[in-house]
Amino acid sequence: MQLSGGAGDSAGQAVAGHRFTPGDVVVRREVLRGEVWFGCPTICVEDSADLLALYLPPGAEFGFPERGAFPCGRHPWQVAGHTAWSGHGKLMLQRPGEAHSVDVFWTGPGRDFAGWYFNLQDPFRRTPIGVDTLDHELDLWWPAGADRYVWKDVEMFAQRLVEGRYPGMAAAIRAEGDRIAALLDAGKRWWDEGWAGWRPDPTWPLPALPAGWAAVPVH
Template identity: 30%
Template structure:
């Protein structure tokens, strides 16, 4: 597959069991081959799991657990959703089990790096496919780190959504991401005071 030109809009999909569970059009900022940078801005219309949308609209954490069970049964429904509030630059890799996403609030102020553990991306004709692995790391501007959704990750393992080989890869990726933060390596060394447009 050829690289994507800067400025092109491509579709980023999370996939499981050969079906998507998110589909977001995002603008390419830079394609370095094994590293892809795409921007998602508020107002972007995409698709997401109906139970995830319910959890967002109603602040219902129980819906997240129901969603994992729906994935395990292969019975989830998709619904339209408009991305809100935060601007996110996803820095995705072909050889790492995480993406690093600098994020900005509504005023354009840098909020944090959101490290999303996911499968290395593969290219499609109109975008890339990956799969969210239900574990996240929040890195504050001062480089303090906070794990997020560890309970969901444990449930996803119990439901068979994260095979043992992925678990081993995630264990290694946790250490790799924390080492990058400690060394101020890669995206953690860059100046994110302004949104790359």
């Protein structure tokens, strides 16, 4: 399954000269101001020229580096005491070079489709163990069955700017959010809506962070 219309460029080329295959563990790290700030193990669902699809399963551990300057403080999930992902897990659909992912959520005992979450973030950069990015806090959420999307964490994004988390990036982040909103308002769908019915392979084991995950150089 692919997103509609590729956006592949050099940002999507594998650092180690290969792509991940379905079932591989892909370490998704967040890099803030040059430092690894957070990491979690995900599972590769698809890795093609036009799409990187990663699944974050329930119970996947959260990793927080022990050493660093952390000029904006520790990761909020670490501060809150969150140690692993919960719920049904989420699927993250990312096109190379784009500053957002389309995340798929499910809910309830029947694992019903809950909605599309447009997560603003740095375009992913490949590492030998996975990908690096940085969540931009500001997001859009379109619940299943709703007529329209809603903006998320607008006030929190403003607070993060005060904290200095995104120096020189505020205008670009807002512009990406506005671009996504304009596409949605125009009825554009650049992802395959069939992902709403996707289910993880039941044989996949729970992924774990490899030793030394935080020490892999930042590109």
